[in-house]
Amino acid sequence: MAPIPNPRVVFAKPVPQGAWPIVGEHLVYDGTPTIDLDTVPLNGGFLTKALYLSPEPYIRERMRDEHIASYSSPMIAGAPMVSACILKVLRSEKEGFKAGDLLYGMSHWELYTVQPYMEARRKWNQADWPAWTANIDDIGNPNQVPDPNGAFPLYKYCSVAGAPGMTAYASFKKYADAKKGETIFVSAGASAVGSMVIQLAKLSGMKVIASAGSDSKVEYMRSLGCDVPFNYKTTSYKEILPKHGPIDVYYDNVGAEALDAALENMARFGRLIICGQVAEYNTAPEDRYGIKNSSMMYKLCLSMYGFLTPFIAADYAAKFYEDVPKMVVEGQIKSEERIYEGLESAPEAFVEMLRGGWDVAGGKVVVSLVNQ
Amino acid sequence: MAPIPNPRVVFAKPVPQGAWPIVGEHLVYDGTPTIDLDTVPLNGGFLTKALYLSPEPYIRERMRDEHIASYSSPMIAGAPMVSACILKVLRSEKEGFKAGDLLYGMSHWELYTVQPYMEARRKWNQADWPAWTANIDDIGNPNQVPDPNGAFPLYKYCSVAGAPGMTAYASFKKYADAKKGETIFVSAGASAVGSMVIQLAKLSGMKVIASAGSDSKVEYMRSLGCDVPFNYKTTSYKEILPKHGPIDVYYDNVGAEALDAALENMARFGRLIICGQVAEYNTAPEDRYGIKNSSMMYKLCLSMYGFLTPFIAADYAAKFYEDVPKMVVEGQIKSEERIYEGLESAPEAFVEMLRGGWDVAGGKVVVSLVNQ
Known part of the structure; x- marks a missing residue:
């Protein structure tokens, strides 16, 4: 198979303190990369397609100049944005992951990614950073999620079930x-x-x-x-x-x-x-x-x-994943999502989410790549 | 015995928000009252002489206009100031209290008082006040304290041991x-x-x-x-x-x-x-x-x-009274007190305590009435 487009959204440069991120300046859509899904080397990892991206408020703090100390590791300027995503496994050389698996966790904002994603992942040495800076890339490795099989939309793993x-x-x-x-x-x-x-x-x-x-x-x-x-x-x-x-x-x-x-x-x-x-x-x-x-x-x-x-999720995770999807199915817990279609809409989705400014119903902003 | 002077310090009028209390205006020494220690009716209570008064920062909040809501009950304008005091029982009609007993708890700023003190005590009906306003007069009824017998000065019950x-x-x-x-x-x-x-x-x-x-x-x-x-x-x-x-x-x-x-x-x-x-x-x-x-x-x-x-003392009181006086005697815990002599110095002591402005060593401000 010939290479196909593998678009991405890049964190192009740090956002100054006190300023809003600007689409096309700090968050830049890049449609030029390509990938050959059949031949790209997996190096013992696995290839995923991103189905949904999850813009969330905490990401703004990661978009700073890396010399400013804070609680989160700054993202790498020039590399893709990173957030929680819902992924589908296409090929795998890694035990425990097979084609068709659904995953939820941190990944690049790009259509196809060889996991573990590397380009936006810092070589992390805690000693180089303030003790209170946490390496966000280290948390939320993509983990298996059960297919809801239509009982609720898959993207709710970016929302009430995530x-x-x-x-x-x-x-x-x-x-x-x-x-x-x-x-x-x-x-x-x-x-x-x-x-x-x-x-x-x-x-x-x-x-x-x-x-x-x-x-x-x-x-x-x-x-x-x-x-x-x-x-x-x-x-x-x-x-x-x-x-x-x-x-x-x-x-x-x-x-x-x-x-x-x-x-x-x-x-x-x-x-x-x-x-x-x-x-x-x-x-x-x-x-x-x-x-x-x-x-x-x-x-x-x-x-x-x-x-x-x-730092607090571990004690509640088992109960959460046992109870909440069930409560969603039974209608005991509701959620609304505002779906942005296509990777190209992701920068806008992120800034709109931060501004909270659309005058429609609330709900979690999700970017869908399902139709790409 | 003929009546003798029973001086007092009166909370003369509320202190405006944002202002400092002023000696002679908000805290007024009044040397004119008298008392006959032998004949004053006890009405089932007991007569005390104040040995030490304990000016403390929280009292400032009580010196407000009573129409301003806050966490403490406002003091009654025109009545004596109230604070924790060390008292000595002179006469008693109440079981459990006898002449010579030493007490620590809330009392009037006056030399001699028939307990329970009444003049500065509000007739309290919680329903008339915001739910978060606590009646300070209700806490810290005078309780027996052991005579340290010279192992440490009695006034430390207004300080590290109080x-x-x-x-x-x-x-x-x-x-x-x-x-x-x-x-x-x-x-x-x-x-x-x-x-x-x-x-x-x-x-x-x-x-x-x-x-x-x-x-x-x-x-x-x-x-x-x-x-x-x-x-x-x-x-x-x-x-x-x-x-x-x-x-x-x-x-x-x-x-x-x-x-x-x-x-x-x-x-x-x-x-x-x-x-x-x-x-x-x-x-x-x-x-x-x-x-x-x-x-x-x-x-x-x-x-x-x-x-x-x-609201938190009850769980720790027994251990405190068991451990701390002993640690004070053994020198494991030290404290300094700044003693003001005589009831007439109490207004000044209070304002100085609030300002924390004397350029000598720190320590707890205590007013001594021992020599009166």
């Missing part, structure tokens, strides 16, 4: 200490993580307040069972929270003003779970919002827990 | 998860609580960094075993912490800039214990320092615990 679902599930189970009748506030409640938290909270018998940035997202949150969904762009945190609080659990996906308002409206002995702070992923350090209500920590005897999913 | 010592002890045991070789940073390390935390940390085999506001306090912290004591007024947090960190545990008595700098210099999986934030007790809400490093909560997988001593 990393975002696991993030919500593990952190809620570990930190929320949810009690029936308590009140939770979830920011970015229409996001992949937020929408799962809303549903876990309802299953625990909690009253749920949740914020998002458009009226259609408000309706989406309501459809998930949220008791008090609101649009923070038209109704302020300071108006809603005193009225419907106090809050026993705050699940933070946003940071900044949302976190500050939550602190002011917690109940005594409340718990705050800090999952992410998407409001400031594109903000320079000096321009960040300053939290003024930290004194509520002692005044209200609060506990606040920050986490990164890879 | 509420400040217990605050440090219970919170450190409950939240620090201290491991040998780890690093702790203690702000206000020369304070009553901070100096105890330094010593508990050293006994746990930790490296201790601690800040205070004068060079003599730096020397005091060094004498307690602190490895890296520094004067934050002449050496910035941002200079010391990156050099001597990262920090596994941060013990916060200060808030504001100290908390923000600590967040930026934590180690992964670090713990932050929020005991108090004295930097902002006299700051209006809108003028508070804004914390910009809350994202370190998830980036470093941090846990932050706020607490109020009455």
Whole structure:
């Protein structure tokens, strides 16, 4: 067979602090590479086709200049973008992997890849990096996932049945200490993580307040069972929270003003779970919002827990993969996905996901390569 | 016996938010009341003489206008100040209390008091107050303390062997998860609580960094075993912490800039214990320092615990009263106190304590009425 196109999306150059990534500048589609699927050497590995890519907010932090210290390993400029992906095995020289297998884990943003992917993988020596910098390439090696056989769409492994679902599930189970009748506030409640938290909270018998940035997202949150969904762009945190609080659990996906308002409206002995702070992923350090209500920590005897999913998932993974796909099939847990068609749409999908700006329903952004 | 003077210090009127209490305006010495110790009716209670008063930072919050909601019950304007005190029983009609007994607990700032003190005690109905407002008058009823018989000065029950010592002890045991070789940073390390935390940390085999506001306090912290004591007024947090960190545990008595700098210099999986934030007790809400490093909560997988001593002390009280007085006698735990002589000095002692501004050694401020 002759070589065929193997398009990719390259992380072309670092995004300055405080700036937004720009399509065509930082994320560049390149349709020129080719691959011969029959003859490409596997070197003991296996060849995959990417079916779905999963743009997620944490990736923004990896798109920095590599000299800026942070918690994640920076991606390699000039190499393909990396994220969780759903892959299908085409050929294999590796035991345990055979043609037709479905995998979920970290991979290149390119159509076909010889695994383990190498081009965007750093030769990692922890001693060269701050102790708190984690090598993201090391986590989430592609693992087998069962074929849902039509019981739910395969791409839900990039959503409620994958990393975002696991993030919500593990952190809620570990930190929320949810009690029936308590009140939770979830920011970015229409996001992949937020929408799962809303549903876990309802299953625990909690009253749920949740914020998002458009009226259609408000309706989406309501459809998930949220008791008090609101649009923070038209109704302020300071108006809603005193009225419907106090809050026993705050699940933070946003940071900044949302976190500050939550602190002011917690109940005594409340718990705050800090999952992410998407409001400031594109903000320079000096321009960040300053939290003024930290004194509520002692005044209200609060506990606040920050986490990164890879460090807490292990204890919950077995139960998650046992329970959640079943709950999805049975309709106990719902999720929506916003599908972008084709690899060429991936840069746009990523930036739109970060901006959260489309005025349609919420849900997890997924890029589909199924038809390529 | 004829009536004798029974001087008092009155909480004359609320202190505005963002302002400092002023001697003679908010705290007013009144030498005119009298009492007949032989004939004053006890009504089934008991008569005490105050030996020592214990001005402490949390009292500032109680000196507000009672219409401003907060975690502590506001004191009653016009009634005596209330704090932890060491008392001696003179006469008693109550079982379990006899003349000569020594007590430690909440009482009026006056020389002689019929217990339970009533004038500054609110008729408390929790339903009239926000759920998170605790009635401070209800905690710390005067309890018997053993006479140290000269093994240590009695006033240490207002210091390392009393509420400040217990605050440090219970919170450190409950939240620090201290491991040998780890690093702790203690702000206000020369304070009553901070100096105890330094010593508990050293006994746990930790490296201790601690800040205070004068060079003599730096020397005091060094004498307690602190490895890296520094004067934050002449050496910035941002200079010391990156050099001597990262920090596994941060013990916060200060808030504001100290908390923000600590967040930026934590180690992964670090713990932050929020005991108090004295930097902002006299700051209006809108003028508070804004914390910009809350994202370190998830980036470093941090846990932050706020607490109020009455809610955590019970589990640690027995062990505290068994261990700490003994450790004080044996010199394993040291403390310094700054004694103000006479009730008339109490207003000044309180304001000085809040300002932490004297340029002598640190230590707990105590007002002695022993010679009155």
